[in-house]
Amino acid sequence: MAREKIYQEEVFPSPFMQLWGIFRKTPVAMVGFCCFIFLITLAIFAPIISPYSPVESNLEMILLPPAWHPDGNVSYLLGTDELGRDMLSRLMYGTSLTFGLSFIVVVFSLVIGVVIGSLSALTRGFKSSFLNHFLDVILSIPSLLLAIIIVAILGPGIGNTVWAIAIVFIPQFIHITRYAVKEEFRKDYVLASRLDGASNFRILYYSVFPNIVERLMSQATLAQSAAILDIATLGFLGLGAQIPLPEWGAILANGLEHFYIAPWTVYLPGLAILFAVVATNLVGEGIRHALKLRKES
Amino acid sequence: MLTFTLRRLALFLFTMMVLTLLSFSLSFLFPGDTVINHSGQINATATDLAKLNEAYQMDKNIFRQYSAYLQHIINGDFGQSMASQSPISNEIIELLPATIELSLVALLIAMLVGIPLGFIAAINHNKTSDNAILSFAMIGYSIPVFWLGLLAILLFSIGLGWLPSSGKISLLFEIEFVTGIQFIDILLSDSPYKWQAFNNASAHIILPACVIALAPATIFIRLSRAAMIEVLATSYIRAARAKGLNFRQIIFRHAIRNALIQIIRHVGLQFANLVTLAMVTEVIFSWPGIGRWLIESISQRDYTAIQSGLLALSCFIFIVHILTDFIYAALNPLARGNNHGS
Numbered sequence: 001m002a003r004e005k006i007y008q009e010e011v012f013p014s015p016f017m018q019l020w021g022i023f024r025k026t027p028v029a030m031v032g033f034c035c036f037i038f039l040i041t042l043a044i045f046a047p048i049i050s051p052y053s054p055v056e057s058n059l060e061m062i063l064l065p066p067a068w069h070p071d072g073n074v075s076y077l078l079g080t081d082e083l084g085r086d087m088l089s090r091l092m093y094g095t096s097l098t099f100g101l102s103f104i105v106v107v108f109s110l111v112i113g114v115v116i117g118s119l120s121a122l123t124r125g126f127k128s129s130f131l132n133h134f135l136d137v138i139l140s141i142p143s144l145l146l147a148i149i150i151v152a153i154l155g156p157g158i159g160n161t162v163w164a165i166a167i168v169f170i171p172q173f174i175h176i177t178r179y180a181v182k183e184e185f186r187k188d189y190v191l192a193s194r195l196d197g198a199s200n201f202r203i204l205y206y207s208v209f210p211n212i213v214e215r216l217m218s219q220a221t222l223a224q225s226a227a228i229l230d231i232a233t234l235g236f237l238g239l240g241a242q243i244p245l246p247e248w249g250a251i252l253a254n255g256l257e258h259f260y261i262a263p264w265t266v267y268l269p270g271l272a273i274l275f276a277v278v279a280t281n282l283v284g285e286g287i288r289h290a291l292k293l294r295k296e297s
Numbered sequence: 298m299l300t301f302t303l304r305r306l307a308l309f310l311f312t313m314m315v316l317t318l319l320s321f322s323l324s325f326l327f328p329g330d331t332v333i334n335h336s337g338q339i340n341a342t343a344t345d346l347a348k349l350n351e352a353y354q355m356d357k358n359i360f361r362q363y364s365a366y367l368q369h370i371i372n373g374d375f376g377q378s379m380a381s382q383s384p385i386s387n388e389i390i391e392l393l394p395a396t397i398e399l400s401l402v403a404l405l406i407a408m409l410v411g412i413p414l415g416f417i418a419a420i421n422h423n424k425t426s427d428n429a430i431l432s433f434a435m436i437g438y439s440i441p442v443f444w445l446g447l448l449a450i451l452l453f454s455i456g457l458g459w460l461p462s463s464g465k466i467s468l469l470f471e472i473e474f475v476t477g478i479q480f481i482d483i484l485l486s487d488s489p490y491k492w493q494a495f496n497n498a499s500a501h502i503i504l505p506a507c508v509i510a511l512a513p514a515t516i517f518i519r520l521s522r523a524a525m526i527e528v529l530a531t532s533y534i535r536a537a538r539a540k541g542l543n544f545r546q547i548i549f550r551h552a553i554r555n556a557l558i559q560i561i562r563h564v565g566l567q568f569a570n571l572v573t574l575a576m577v578t579e580v581i582f583s584w585p586g587i588g589r590w591l592i593e594s595i596s597q598r599d600y601t602a603i604q605s606g607l608l609a610l611s612c613f614i615f616i617v618h619i620l621t622d623f624i625y626a627a628l629n630p631l632a633r634g635n636n637h638g639s
Contacts (some may be wrong), residue, residue, distance in 0.1 A: 015402065069313060119481070134315070140571050140572040141569065141611060141614070142569045142572070144355035144573045144576075144577075145569075145572075145573045145576070145607075145610070147594065148576075148591075148592070149323075149603075149607055151595070152327075152595045152600075152603045153323065153326045153327060156595075165481065194518060225439065229441055232441055233441065233442070233577055236441075236443045236577075237443075237580065237592055238596060239592070239596070247442075248497065249441075252443070252444065252447075256447070259451070260451075260455065263451070266444075266447055269444075270444035270447075270448075273441045273444065274436075274439055274440055274441070274444070277435065277440075277441075278435065278439045279304060281435055281439055282435075285435070291383075
């Protein structure tokens with residue numbers, strides 16, 4: 001026999017679910033979130049859905065304007081570049097390079113940063129203080145400048161760019177994790193589970209992480225929008241992705257010579273970068289807004 | 298104030314040590330021979346190499362090598378550029394002021410536009426104008442700077458023909474190099490065409506400076522909006538209101554002053570960001586500054602130039618950092634005793 005509910009049980013959703021509940025009700029944030037999911041899908045499935053190869057040239061279709069132009073051709077929806085490569089396919093592949101790589105980079109540095117940050121939050125004394133000062137110095141150097149230094153050491157190329165940007169973002173995550181973990185460790189619920197005999201690691205894993213995950217996510221969206229811009233900027237300066245690769249910044253740099261006669265080769269990759277960064281920022285803004293509302297309620 | 302100064306000085310020395318250590322270790326990390334990377338003399342003969350090894354104490358332990366390197370830096374000897382074989386210190390002295398000039402003008406524009414807009418947004422908190430300003434800030438923050446630069450050139454230089462698209466000043470004007478900061482040099486010179494030159498230089502700087510200023514301006518909007526909202530919620534503003542002061546008096550006499558102090562704190566951090574944007578913009582607008590030179594050196598694999606250029610640029614950024622900290626402490630007595638910050 002099923003036991004009937006005598007008392008009205010109160011259900012407390014986890015902090016993360018509370019946040020999602022508020023996030024879902026903000027229309028602008030949801031639009032950003034849908035665009036974000038769309039970009040991720042595009043980044044994964046670009047090789048399957050793109051109509052042409054991104055690197056193969058087609059000399060009969062050089063500098064074709066987009067389809068809405070009177071001279072356009074509808075089978076090349078966004079036109080072609082100076083080697084007759086389809087812009088749409090190039091932009092689609094570019095999603096997996098610029099956006100997809102920036103996502104992977106951020107996840108990678110997030111994981112490493114969280115591990116080092118939570119370890120350092122548990123240590124005290126000289127080591128901790130040295131780390132703090134060292135991080136301050138690193139954080140005061142802008143991410144792009146640091147990435148340029150690392151690319152200078154490793155040499156140009158997309159692989160080296162990815163490493164450079166991953167290294168650049170680790171200190172940010174260390175800093176925020178360290179700060180958040182330290183703050184949580186001062187709270188009473190941690191003391192309660194410590195009185196239960198829980199080890200530091202157990203407290204960290206079961207009590208602290210669920211409470212700081214959204215702060216880390218908010219930082220991750222900030223990092224990702226910076227990462228997209230950094231990858232694109234390095235590509236544009238010729239320090240990142242090399243010539244045939246359809247990275248958005250590199251496509252833009254490539255279109256520069258024909259800027260005046262074929263402006264779409266410059267407009268479109270720029271718009272793609274703008275779209276990706278705005279989508280990421282909207283998601284981040286939504287998370288921060290939801291965090292603020294949850295704190296107030 | 299004394300402890301504050303000492304603490305900043307300690308931080309400054311610590312940072313300088315980290316930065317020189319970084320640039321010292323770059324010579325080992327870059328491909329090629331360490332001593333050649335230090336000095337940049339790629340065509341050195343065996344006797345030259347022996348002399349260089351002596352000067353940089355390459356046969357001693359790593360600490361002696363570092364102190365020898367430090368000695369060279371303090372004496373102003375950054376080595377030679379591998380590409381042009383001219384002393385790097387001369388090039389930096391010539392190029393760094395141009396970057397400083399461009400970044401300062403951009404910072405000024407960003408502050409003049411961003412801070413008032415942020416205040417307006419905060420005063421109309423949660424109204425349409427607030428939302429409009431915030432959306433503008435979001436888009437401005439997300440635009441890639443190189444794309445914005447190209448669009449600005451296409452619109453204002455090619456399309457409308459209002460402003461020149463490259464360089465610091467028209468080649469017709471001959472300005473003697475005194476400080477390197479163009480506007481001061483023009484005013485110091487005794488050329489009869491001083492004012493034409495001044496106008497020409499201003500026309501050249503407007504476009505790149507505005508392009509650089511956009512992203513920092515949006516950050517100033519957010520900072521000043523947050524600071525103003527915070528100030529307007531305090532009890533002294535409520536007291537002022539209870540006293541019967543009208544809206545303008547409250548805003549101009551009480552709120553703006555206290556909100557501005559909060560913003561000055563962040564100027565240093567924003568400046569670092571702004572210099573990076575300036576580096577990219579210099580490439581697009583062919584501005585003869587250190588950013589363009591540095592990026593060119595990277596593609597030319599001129600390791601000595603990269604190393605010294607980075608050192609000079611990061612020193613400059615850090616000095617601005619410390620300066621804003623001092624200004625903030627001078628304006629806000631509450632900050633002097635605090636341990637956090639830095």
